[in-house]
Amino acid sequence: MSASNRGFSLAETSIASAIMVFVLLILAASVRSFTAVRDGMACRATALTIAADRIAAAEAAGGPARVGTSFVEADGKSFQVFVSCSPDSAAGSIMTVTVTGPAGGPVTLERRFAKGTGWL
Amino acid sequence: MTAASAVVLLSTLLLLGYLGRMSRIQTSREIAAQAGLSSSGAADWLAWSLTDGGSSPAGLDGSRFxxxxxxxxxxxxxEYPVPPASIPIPHSSEPGTEAIPSGGAVSLLTPCGDSLSVIFFDIHAGSSTQLPGIPNPGNAIAAGTGDASGWLFALIDHGEGASVRFIDLGGEVAVSMPPVLPDWAVAEAGTIDGIPAVVLYSDSGPCMALLRDGTVLSGEDAARAAFGLDHTGPAASSGESPADLLRCDIDMDGSExxxxxxxxxxxxMTRPGIEAVDSVPGASPSAWGFSSISSGPVVCWEGESGRTWRRFGWTGFQNFDPVAALSSGGWEGRFVEGFNCIAGRSNGLRIASCSSGATRLLLAGTPFLADLDPGGPDALVRSGDGWSIMLDPLGGDGTGTRWSLVTRSASGVIRSDTLSISVYMDEGGSLYFPGVVQ
Structure with a gap:
């Protein structure tokens, strides 16, 4: 009697089932990881827009920038915005904006202004 | 079994591939945003170094930011020479459009039937804003009050039911109605303690000051208000020409x-009162201005006996022979001086004439002089195509430079920009035009 004609043994079925469960677990982990990273990327994109907007507002106003921490609601999520200004050796100021969302980690942008020492 | 495993493996690889791609795209987006800011910062720093920093273009070549x-x-x-900066004002070609300078901005007034169309042009931003139309008083003269106060100009009506109307940045009109508006020759506008105000001058000096808050000052109070006025535009004449007003330090005590x-x-007039009155029998002023070369205000009188130049000195007004650029032109009306040059109207054209002998035709048309930026006098010029602003024409040519800005990360070039910067030296230091980033 050939192997193709006989049924799988209990051992074979168990091993195959274990492999299947393992592979499905990997797939599930990948899907979960993909979803988490996708949410993180979406948060980073929103954070980038918030940071760029803050710097554009400072550019338009020519200072003063409001330094300190504030919170912004965007896409139904809360983002923390931290703005700092420090003097620069080239007779200006460095404005740093760090935006942190619920996922994806902080996004930091930096703009050096030649003028604007008045808003330190 | 093997096929199912292969499907799961491929799905996993596909998901991991998507993850990598998303991360790369987002990272490059963030780096591109930072590169744009770094390039803007470099352009800022470059312009600052060329103006306030006092660096030469060659000295900045090869810098890293x-x-x-x-x-x-x-x-x-x-690096190349650039002529004095000329800024055309958009939407200013309608016939009958008047340009009212005040505090670094220009208001364009165009009569449209019973209303006045108002366009606000910010020379720093280069942007025009159409304001809501306002009622046209018809017989009114406009004077700029300065956009920094939130108010643009005042319309001084000297017809029946005389009034002064202040117009703000939103096109709102506030009317101040004194019991009686006196006969006046010259009006100037500005702010007194931050409040928009108009001071009216009669033949004997300041006769009335009207503030936006409804305050009306007359007599000595009006004279005090005149000296306290933070004026922002040229004076407006009530019609009988010549009539004008100069603000300058005639007694050299440091105050205007x-x-x-x-x-x-x-x-x-000085703060204590009238310092001097001058006249030449049979003649009237044909040209006037403040000349530091001549150490005071100078007036050219024209009458049957020809032209007579007189200047104000320690002993009052005396005849004098004009020197340098003052002697070169047949000046008419108000002129201004700077950089050893005179700018004004001569034979119907606006020119700047310098003591070196060089003469520059500012622009053809019907211009007048106004101070629109922190530097020296500027020219507002009307030609067939509308109004233009010529900034600091007395400063002569500026220096134009073209720069390449290449922003790199450790992995290579991210962004390349070409930047044009024109720097003009004026009496207040320097000013620049960043041009277009390409």
């Missing part, structure tokens, strides 16, 4: 005084 973990390499591409140019006399 660091920001946000990126390095911007700055290279000088070319007032010189009233009337059709038959010149009145010099």
């Amino acid at each position: 660091r920001s946000g973990g990126l390095v911007t390499q700055i290279s000088l591409m070319e 005084d007032i010189v009233l140019i009337l059709p038959w006399a010149v009145l010099c």
Whole structure:
């Protein structure tokens, strides 16, 4: 009697089932990881827009920038915005904006202004 | 079994591939945003170094600017002379459009039936804003109050039911109605303690000050208000020409005084009172201005006996022979001086004439002089195509430079920009035009 004609043994079925469960677990982990990273990327994109907007507002106003921490609601999520200004050796100021969302980690942008020492 | 495993494996690889791609795209987006900011910062720093920093273009060639973990390499591409900056004002070609300068901005007034169309042009932003139309008083003269106060100009009506209307940045109109509006020759507008105000001058000096808050000052209070006025535009004449007003330090005490140019006399006023009155029998002022070369206000009188130049000195007004640029032109009306040059109207054209002998035709058309930026006098010029602003024409040519800004990260070039910067030296230091980033 050939192997193709006989049924799988209990051992074979168990091993195959274990492999299947393992592979499905990997797939599930990948899907979960993909979803988490996708949410993180979406948060980073929103954070980038918030940071760029803050710097554009400072550019338009020519200072003063409001330094300190504030919170912004965007896409139904809360983002923390931290703005700092420090003097620069080239007779200006460095404005740093760090935006942190619920996922994806902080996004930091930096703009050096030649003028604007008045808003330190 | 094997096929199912292969499907799961491929799905996993596909998901991991998507993850990598998303991360790369987002990272490059963030780096591109930072590169743009780094390049803008480098352009800012370059302009500051060329003006306030006092560096030469050659000295900045090859500089490196660091920001946000990126390095911007700055290279000088070319250097060339540029003529005085001329800014055309958009939407100013309608016939009958008047340009009212005040505090670094220009208001364009165009009569449209019973209303006045108002366009606000900000020379720093280069933007025009159409304001809501306002009622046209018809017989009114406009004077700029300065956009910094939130108010643009005042319309002084000297017809029946005389009034002064203040117009703000939103096109709102506030009317101040004194019990009686006196006969006036010259009006100037500005702010007194931050409140928009108009001061009216009669033949004997300041006769009334009207503030936006409804305050009406007359007599000595009006004179005090005149000296306290933070004026923002040229004076407006009630119609009888010549009538004008100069603000200059005639007694060299460090504070600004007032010189009233009337059709038959010149009145010099300092804070204590009238300092001097001058006239030439049978003649009237044909040209006037403040000349530091001549150490005071100078007036050219024209009558049957020809032209007579007189200047104000320690012993009052005396005849003098004009020198340098003053002697070169047949000046008419108000002129201004700077950089050893005179700008004004001569034979119907606006010219700047310098003591070196060089003469520059500012622009053809019907211009007048106004101070629109922190530097020296500027020219507002009307030609067939509308109004234009010529900034600091007395400063002569500026220096144009083209720069290459290349921003790199450790992995290579991210962004390349070409930047044009024109620097003009004026009496207040320097000013620049960043041009277009390409």
